[in-house]
Structure formats: C-alpha cells, structure tokens
Amino acid sequence: MATRSLTGADRDGTDEETDAERASRWSRRFVLAGAAFLVCWQAAAVAGAGRRAGVSLGVLGFVFHTIFGKAYSLLPTYFDRTLATTRTMPLQFALTVPGAALLAVGAAASVPLAGTAGAALWVAGVAVFLGTLLWTVRGNLSGRETGTGEAKAHLRPTDRLANAAVPVALAYLALGSYGVLAGRGPVPPLLDGYLPRVTHLLAAGGAALVLFAVGFRLLPRFLAVAPSRRLAVTVLPAGAVGPALLAAGLPAGTLFRLGAAVEAVAVVGFAAGYAALFARSDNDRVGFYGVLAGAGAGVLAALLGISFAVAGMDPALAAAHYRLNVLGLLGLSIVGVSYQFYPPAVGRFRGAGDRTALAAIGLVAAGLLVEIAGLAVGVGPAAVTGRVLALAGAAVHLYLLAGLFRQRYG
Template sequence: MRYLASRLAIVSSLLFLILWILSSLMGTYALAIGDYGLAAFLARPAWSTDLPLLGFLGLMIFGIAEHFVPLFAGRELERPSLATVQVMVAIVSVGIALGLPRLLIVGRLLWFGAAALFAGLLFETLRSGRIVPRPGVHREGLLVIDRRAASMTAAGTAYLLVASSGFVLAAPGGRPLTPALAPYGASFLHLYTLGFVALSLFGVLFHLLPRFLEVVPPARWVTVLAALAISAPAGVALTIPYASTDHPLRFLLVGFAAIEGMVAVLFALLLFGLWRKSARRRPASLFFVLGGMWLVVGAGLGLYMGSSTGATLRGTTTQSWLTVLGFAGFEIFGITHEILLPYVGQGLRAWQVAARAHEGLATGGLLAVVTSSTLALAGFPRTSAVFAFVGFGLLLWMALSYTAGTFQTLAAISPPGGIARSGR
C-alpha cells in the first residue's frame, strides 16, 4: 500500500466489519431474550445501513480505489495528504452516526463531503490523459479491458455522489430533509449498492484479475457488461417506488431489474471463465467466483421482489445480506487476500490454509444467516434464531481471523513514510 489513506481506510473498514457482525449477533440475542429496547437501538438506520454500507463497504472501496486507480492509470494519486483527510472525514461521519443517533444527518453530511473529496481526487488523477499500457504489460486486449474498467469506476463514482446526496435529502430510514424525495429512499440505497459499490468493484476486478490469473476476458463481453451495468441502476432506482403497487408503469421496474439480472449472470460467467482457464489459480481466487454466484442469487431475488406484489418487504433483509456480504464482501475478501496475503509471513502454506478457512467460514456463515432470514419469514422464530447465532458466529470468527492476518501483513510492510506524503 503506497498511501497512508489506503491503509487507514482498509484498517477502519475491517474494524467496522467486525462491529457490524457483532451488532447483528447482539441484535439476535436481544430479540431472543426479549430485550426489545436494545434490539430497536441496533435496528436504527445508523447500525443497519450506515455501518455496513458506509463503514465497511464504502471505506474499503475508498482504500482500494485510492491505491489501484492511479496505479492502473499509470500515474500517481494527486494530493495524498488530502486523501488521508478524506478518509478521516469518512470515518468520523460513520462514528457520529453510530454514537450520536440524533446527529445522524450530520454524519451523512460529512459522508457526502468525504464522497465529494473522493470523487475530486479520482477525477483529478485521471483527467491528465487516456489510460496507456503499463510498462511490462504486453498481453493482447488488456488495454481495452483497462479502459472499460476505468469507465465503470468513473460511473460508480458518479453514482456515489448522487446516492450520498440522497442519504442527506431523502434520509432512508430517517426523517427526510426534502419530503418530496421520501418515496425514493430505497432508490438512493440501490444507487449506492448496485451503482457505486458494484461498478467500483467491477472496475477494480477487471483490472486486477487478468493480471492475477494471467487470462484476458473477451473484450466484447466486458464492453456489453459495462454498458448494461452503468445504465441499469438508474433505471431501477427511478422505478423502485412502483414496487408492491399496481402502478401501470411497474413493468418498467421489472424490465430494469431483469437487465440487472443479466449483468449479474454475465459478470459471474466472465469471472468463472477467468478462474477456469487460469493456470495460476490461488486459493483466494475462489472468493471471486463465489461473489459472482451470490450476486446472481441476489439479483434473482430482486427480480422476484419487483415482479411479485407484496414480496418486496419480505425479501429485503435476505437480499441485503446476499448483496452486501455475499457479493461485495466476498469480492473484497478476494481482493485483499490477493494483494495483502494475510498470514503469508508465516509461510505460503499458512496463507493457503487461511484462505480456504476464510472461504469456508464466510460461505457457511452467509448460508446460515440467509436460512435464518427465510425461516423467520416462514414463521419459525426459534429455529431462525439458532441459525442466526450459528451464522453470525461463523462470520465473526472469519472476520476476526481475516482482520488479524491483514493487520499482521500491513504491519510487516514498510511504512508509507515519504511515499505517502509525497505520492511518489
């Protein structure tokens, strides 16, 4: 990690991941013993929305993007010191939302400021010219893939700005500053997850995986993926208010959701193709394939929720776990396992065992949590609670081990020092 901002963002993101899983476990325990006050507190928007989406995913993407976007663009990050300030503002914004519920809007205003700084830093870094081949990279077709990845990263950053402004004005889960935007609270959440998060991860993955796995995906299909993935989130967001109603324009929501389903399937197939053809498959690369699979399942559930009257609210929790942890979380776990190599200081064997263990714990934990959500909807609260305890326990185990290994690796890397301050 060349920049202090990237390290700070990744460390904070992992701590927020642990806090998110631990709070989910505590919420399950509170419901089981009848402590509805604690359960209600942990169900507030700051804990159920800001913590996973902004604290875990947002900060992690900030850290990854501020390291890799300049790298694959062939230039340095402009103003590394400002990037550090931007990450610190983002951390404070999530902390305020969690610790001071009455100041939730202040936290989200600060987040919007951090998002604007992030966008400014990336666009300033990229504006100096077209992406050029990096030294030593001569694989045919790779430059086209890099340019498509850059377009998805830029679109994702634009979605971040729109969604972050919506978090302030529409205040999903809270009291909106602009009542006219209240029906679009879920729309801004969608723009954040399937717009900013998904497109940012697509951009990073299609830059890194051809180099990790030494296989170049078909450029025409990556171009199709980029075109659909950039446009579909806006269509779904605009038509989400038609869900669970008999509005005559509801078919538009179903149509855009179907396009997002196509994006998920195409993305999963491209990743699986890279993984299958590669002669350099490492244990952590399975995270990428699993993440694509969870995205397909989540998109399928979203399409069902959009086309079935009354199903939207019932499936929201399950789809959230599939998208936030199953897709985004698994792709992030894969990226960080590849670039930071947790436990590699103890030898290659220790790293391989850790990667396999983390994949097993994360998969088992997510399956148990999704099963718990399904059983709760079916009217089996006790069995649902058992599965929730098992799932969150496995996920917490994985998160603690993964964080410990990543911290160990970061501590072993030379401090950024002058590199972080000068950006060179």
Template structure:
C-alpha cells in the same frame, strides 16, 4: 504523492474496513436493526475498503498518480467520524431531536469526505481521462481493449456516488432532492450504482492479472453497460413498475454476466489461489441475491404474492454480505496475500479456513432466513463473526507488518 504515501493511506482505510466488518457481524449476532446493520456494513465495511483501493488503483489505471497526499488523510478522518455518527444516531436510545442532530452531523461529515475523494481522483485523472490512457503495460496488450473500455465506467460510478451522497444530504437539509428521498433509492445509488459498478469495473481489470487470463471482450462490455444502467432505473423507478422491472433485469444481466466472465477466467487459469475462490463464491451469491430482487420486481405482473420479510433479508444478505463481502475479501486476500506475512497463521491454510467460515456462515444465515429458523440465523451469524475476526487478524497483522518494513 509518493507510492509509499498512497499505500500507507490505502492500508489504513482497509484496516478500518476490516474492523467495521467485525462490528457488523457482532451486531448481527446480538441483534441490531436492519437500518443500523446496513449503515455499518455499507458505510463502514464496504465503503472504506473501496475508498482505500480506489486511491491506490484508479490513478494507476489511467497511467498517472494521485495528485495529493493530504486528501486521503482528511477523508479518512471525516469518513470514519461520519460513519460512527450515522450509526450512533440509529443505535442509541436518545431523543428524536438529538438523533436528528447526530444524523445530520454524520451526513455532513460523510459528504465532506465524498467531495474530497471525488475531487482528488478526478483531478488526478483529468488529462488521461480524455486521452484514453489505460496504464496497460506493453507486455499485456491483450488486456488493453477491456482496460480502456472499463475505464470509461469509472466516472459513471463516481457520478452515482455524487448523486447518492447528494440525496443523503438533501434528506437532512433544505436542499432540493433529486427524488423523494426514499432511503432505498439512496442505498441503490450508493451500493449498486457506485460500489457494485466499481467492483465490476476494477474486477475485470484485476481478475485477469491475478489469474493470468484475459477477460472476454463482448461479455465484459455487456456487464459494464447493464451494470451502469440498472442502478439508475431501480433507484428512480421504485414507484414505476415497468422502469423497476427494466432496472432489475439489467442488474440481473450484469450480475450473471460478471459471474460468467469471472468463471471463464477462473476455469482457464492455472494460478488459482484461496482469494480467487472467495470471489467466485461471492459472485454466485450475488446472482442468487439479484434473482430474489428480479422476482420481487416481476412477481406482481404474474400475480405472485409479495415476499416475506425473511426473503427480503436474504436478498440483503446475499448481496451485501455475499457478493460485496466475499468478493471484497477475496480481492483483499489476493492483493495482500497472507503468505507475505511473518506471523503466526500467515499462510493459505488459515486464509482458506477464514473464507470458508465466512461462506458457510452466509449460507447458514440465508437458509435460516428463508426457513424462518432463528437458530440457523444465530449459528450463521456466529460463524460469520468468527470468520470476520480471522480476516481482520490476518489482514491487519499483514498490513501493519508491511508498514513497519517500509518505515525501516
């Protein structure tokens, strides 16, 4: 597959991801169910940008190229269709039998895309995966240890994606499930197991290159190891307090460790940009989010009362919108800087306003949830929507412009 082909399909995945972000934040503002919100946020916004970047980055991180130019196109079609059907099945006021049919169709399309995605990437990296190739250039030898170590966890994240997608399929088909099919197990396998671990894995390679500072070896090793173990313990230990606690603590170590690694790189760098600040705020949000999760897991051992619904929703917002949202936005702005555009608003000042609006919106929503103040939640969701529209504008205009330049 040509470099232009890889880049074209990556851009299309990322543009659609930005559109789903706007839909998600609009839905949160007008009031949609938590199930619908998670579907749009995770399957729409988060997964599509991760798919797009994975097609572009993962083969290059093993010193190779994507082996096919057909899979990304087919994957994009079934992935978007599956996400829309999954959302519609939960959102529309339709009979239960029709809802079940729509959901099943959505899951089948989604899983078909996952099979294509995993097959394309694993086939592309099959030889260097065994050979230890990292794609690290000779003038970056100080990055090589972290690069090689991080590459080992990419197949682990893919295994989580396969397991979570299979569990999703087992819920709507006669296939035997790996677990009891409890939806929080599935979302932990997909979100924490695949997405967060892949963010850790790609992040410890991307951040040092953007900021010009190598990642510290020992903390990076701890982050990836605990980040690989934690999601499985949480997903399969939701009915076992001791396993759940172990998983929550492992995730906490991974989140805190990743934040520490990024902070060290950030503070040592003289190449900070607006996107790097967004990543920092996102990682800190993730630490607060996982702290709530640890307290939920450990609290009963010390006689603490269960958290209110507001705190559970805060946990969701800090992890999904805070960590994944702001970290993804930060890396996207780093990878596709607005200053590369030739349109109105294509500058760092606009990007800084957009990211600041998203961050303030997140903080306002979190405070509103904790204090049970609906006016704060509404204000925060409104700010987040404004930031999402601004991000979508900057990214879409730039990516369309890049595509036009390359076409000419």
C-alpha cells in the same frame, strides 16, 4: 550531508516520506478501517441492529472504505496518471470514518443529531475523495489512456471499457452520498426520500460497478487469463444503467422490473465471466475462492431481485437479498481480492497462512448461506447462527490484515 533513518515520526509526514510511501500507508489504513467496520457490522447484525445501521456499517464503513483505499493506489495507474496529491487522504479518513460510525450510531440508537453529523462528515469526506481523483484524471475522464503496456496490448479495448465505467460509479457515489444527507436538514430529499433508492445508488451503482470495472482489469491479470470482451461489452453498460433504473423504479412497477432484469444481466454476466477465468487459470491463490463465492452469492441475489420484480417484495427475502449483495457479492469479493494484495502466506505471526485465510472466507460464506436459509424458512435461530459464523470469519479477516500490516510496516 548526513542522512537520517526513516523513523516512525518521519513516516507520518515529514519530507523524507515520498508521495508513494504516504499513499501506500494511507491506503492500508483505509483497508484496515474497512475490515474493522466489517467486524462491527457483523456484531451489530448478531445483536439485531436494524438495516439502516447495517447499511452505514456495511456499505459506507466496510465496502467503501476498502474501495477508497485501493482507488487511491489503483485508479491513477489505470488512467495513466499519478495521484495529484496524497495530502487529502488523511483529511478524508478523518471525515468518512467517524461519519459512517455516527450514521450507524444515529440509526441504531435513534439519535437524529448523530445521524445528521455523520451524514455531513460523510458527504464532506466523499467530496474530498472525488475531488482528488477527478483532479488526478482530468483530461482523461473517458479513460482512453489506460497505461496498459505493450505486452498486454490485446487487453486495451477491455481496459478502456472498464475505465469508462469508473466515472459513472463515482457519479453514483456522489448522488448516493447526497441521498445520505438529504432530508436530514436544509437539503431537500432525493426524489421522495425512499431510503432503498439511496442504498441501491451506493451499493449497486457506486460499489458493484467498481467491482465490475476493476474486475475486468485486475482479475484477469491475477489469474493470467484474458477476459471475454463480449462479456465486458454486456456487463459494464448493464451495470452502469441498472442501478439508476432500480433506484428510480423502487419498490414496484415497470421501471423496477426493467432495472432488476438489467442489473441481473450485469451480475450474472460478471459471475459467469469470473467463473470462466477461474476454470481456465493455472494460478491457484486462496483469494480467488473468495471472489468465486462472492460471484455465486451475487447470482442468488440477482435471482431474488427478479422474483421481487415479478411477484412483489417479501420482507424476509428482502433482508436476504441485502445480505447476499453486500456481504456476499461485495464482501466476499473484497475479502478475496484483499488476500491478493496482502498474501497471508507471507505472514510469520501465529495463525498466519492460506489455511486461516480460507477459514475466514469459508466462515463468512457458510454463515451467509445458513443465515439466508434461516431467513427463507423463517427459522430465527438459524439466521442468528449464520450471523455468528460470519462474525467469526470477519474477525479472522481483520486479524490477518492487522497482523500482516504490523509485520511488514511496523
């Protein structure tokens, strides 16, 4: 029987494309979409778009689309399973990408219809994502089966702890996504409809907990250093409980103070654990510096959160807290880990390489610090300058990923 070459049309879905190839291709598309959302988010920040638009672009667009892409490829393996189907990946992509974009347009341009449509698309796409992953890991929801080989048997207890946190993070994603839709139509609001509750459910509960869980499994293997099991026992439960306490307790009160303290334990513990791995590792990769910078930003954000719990909210510092968490802890960590999966040094196009990747990390980190300093002292031009620097770093990151994907996969 004659064989055919794998043409572009074949790669887009004929029987010649395997499930693994299709999953890899759509995973890259989610990651690239996330990088594009990062650029749009920073551009919107420079233009002065409000925080609601920023959450749609930054949390839903950038952070979660990157998580979606890597979750499809990593989580089944971590639960010793094979992804149940790859056919739902393009469906989810067609729902959540325009959903996040329409939510941002609706918030920035005050177009309620766009926001409602975006929320409906987002929730439908998240339902597809959750349904696919939960069906994949059915029978192992606790994550006791880890797929950890005998050579890494000493890591199994930590791997099981990390796995157990994943369903909790997925529950936060589901609840937060409901909150995105709630109040926009016939769906009743979540609690009192206070939007920061929804943001904390998604960013702290859905995204940060995924970072902690995957971090205790993935980062030690990248760095070739065993993680602290004691820290995992502390960080993961705190990261699972803290967002719920914060969301329920906002904007003040005993529950909020307790939530801020518990979440600070999770963030600072994760940062300390990663810093110890970084210091002990003999491996030196450019992406490790992104995660280190993200961990540092997370500590600053946690300290601000404690100050809010003790002394009350300050609007300027609340904006700094949001940027430190989403662009810092989550954003810089995502950029850093991306360079582990897609090494810039293998690029053969103009500007490709570790120096460019380090420039992307440095621009985002420096821009964030300049912006936070400007917000803290009330110097508007400094804050705008910081956002411009972060925009430049985001653009470099998108350029690198797009170039690497085009070079390797066409």
